[in-house]
Amino acid sequence: MTNVLDRQPRGARVAIIRLRSLGDCVLTTPAIALLKQFRPDLRIAVVVEDHFAPLFAGNPDVDQILPPTAAALARLRPNLALNFHGGATSVRLMLSAAAGLRAGFAHFRFSPVYNVRIPRAQEILGVDRPVHTAEHLASAMFYLGVPQAEIPRARLFAAPSTRTRPYAVLHPFASESAKTWPAENFLAVARHLNTNLGIEPLFVAGPADDLSAFRAHECLQAAPLEEVKSLLAGAALFIGNDSGPAHIAAAFGRPVIVLWGASDFDNWHPWRTENAVLQSPGGIHAIPVSDVAAAIETLARQPV
Numbered sequence: 001m002t003n004v005l006d007r008q009p010r011g012a013r014v015a016i017i018r019l020r021s022l023g024d025c026v027l028t029t030p031a032i033a034l035l036k037q038f039r040p041d042l043r044i045a046v047v048v049e050d051h052f053a054p055l056f057a058g059n060p061d062v063d064q065i066l067p068p069t070a071a072a073l074a075r076l077r078p079n080l081a082l083n084f085h086g087g088a089t090s091v092r093l094m095l096s097a098a099a100g101l102r103a104g105f106a107h108f109r110f111s112p113v114y115n116v117r118i119p120r121a122q123e124i125l126g127v128d129r130p131v132h133t134a135e136h137l138a139s140a141m142f143y144l145g146v147p148q149a150e151i152p153r154a155r156l157f158a159a160p161s162t163r164t165r166p167y168a169v170l171h172p173f174a175s176e177s178a179k180t181w182p183a184e185n186f187l188a189v190a191r192h193l194n195t196n197l198g199i200e201p202l203f204v205a206g207p208a209d210d211l212s213a214f215r216a217h218e219c220l221q222a223a224p225l226e227e228v229k230s231l232l233a234g235a236a237l238f239i240g241n242d243s244g245p246a247h248i249a250a251a252f253g254r255p256v257i258v259l260w261g262a263s264d265f266d267n268w269h270p271w272r273t274e275n276a277v278l279q280s281p282g283g284i285h286a287i288p289v290s291d292v293a294a295a296i297e298t299l300a301r302q303p304v
Contacts, residue, residue: 004101004116005145008079010041015078015097017047019068019085022244024133025055026251027271028084029155031137036061038146045076047093054225055248058157070096082144083108084137103144118143130266153272154251158226160234167200168193169232169249171240173209179241179261181284183213188289189239189296190217197300199236204228204245237299239292241284242268250275255299257292259284274299 008014014035018028025048036044045064046056056062066072068089073081073096081099083090086108094102095113103116111117118124121131121139125148131139138151161167172186190201194217203214207222220231229248232238238249238256242263249256250273257276258269261284269277276295280286 003143003145004080004103005039008039008042011043012041012079013043013045013076015045015047015066015073015076015081015094015099017068017081017083017085017090017093018052019047019087019090020049020052022052022055023247023268024084025052026154026156026244026247027133028137029056029059029061029251030134030152030271031084031141032059032061033152033155034138034141034146034149035144038141045078047073052225054229055156057226059155060157061155068093073097080144082140083114084140086110103140105140116144130264132269132271133267134271136267153253154247156229156233156248156251158229158233158252161230163200163234165200166198166236167202167234168237168239169235169245170201170203171205171238171243171245172203172214173205174241174243174261176262179243179263179284181241181259181261181287185287185289185292186239187214187216189292190214192289192293193296197296199300202231202235204231237296239296246270249273257295257299259287259292 043063045066046062047066053065056065078099080101081094081097083094083104091110102114104114106117118140121136124139124143142148174180193199193201201217203219205211205221211219232249233252235254241259246258250270253273255274256270260277260279278287278291
């Protein structure tokens with residue numbers, strides 16, 4: 001019995017519907033790399049919201065970046081549509097593509113609309129444990145016909161920042177308090193970096209974040225994703241809460257220190273880079289500054 005990819009003609013068009021967000025988009029790239037390595041002839045299009053499209057810019061595994069519109073999918077006319085998002089909007093887009101093959105995880109909502117229903121990653125990988133998001137997405141490629149192999153690091157592409165002084169990128173924000181290390185702790189870490197190690201701290205934030213507590217240091221707010229990618233590509237290390245920028249830093253192979261709160265560690269820990277994930281039974285607010293300083297001392301000495 002042939003698998004899905006064996007039935008695809010040379011040059012077949014594949015639409016991967018991702019839509020959003022930072023971490024999800026970054027961790028989709030190992031799966032795309034596996035697919036393109038196995039079938040370099042395939043024309044791979046990623047369907048993603050405009051805000052997150054720069055995460056796929058410059059990626060040689062991606063032939064097209066499409067907006068999430070029915071018209072864009074209809075013009076593409078993919079042979080295979082692979083839904084990695086799973087929500088109602090993505091299903092409508094998949095149907096508008098009119099692809100002969102519509103693939104998605106069988107445990108997603110709306111699974112009856114798929115004519116290729118992908119089992120859970122544990123079944124595909126032959127494991128009995130929680131899996132990382134990168135493993136979950138890569139397992140879909142294995143089910144479709146890519147030979148099972150080591151799942152690579154995420155792949156992002158950007159020219160590193162040309163700053164002459166070593167710098168660290170700090171991201172002190174998260175979606176909720178239970179995932180956010182106190183601002184005064186980040187400031188203490190910034191002083192340690194600057195005074196004791198000669199590493200310049202640089203704080204980054206989204207458009208709605210309040211950076212006023214960090215204005216004694218250089219701050220970058222609501223920067224374009226291309227600029228954020230360049231900063232993280234050239235950073236000596238990244239320090240922050242569990243968030244999208246941590247996954248970008250990991251994709252560039254930078255040392256990553258993550259203050260861990262209420263997120264699911266098995267699904268979202270840093271993927272394939274030198275890292276220290278710091279937790280406390282008392283919650284993220286109880287992680288001491290001294291633990292972060294010790295992690296900095298360890299990671300800053302390791303070659304990148």
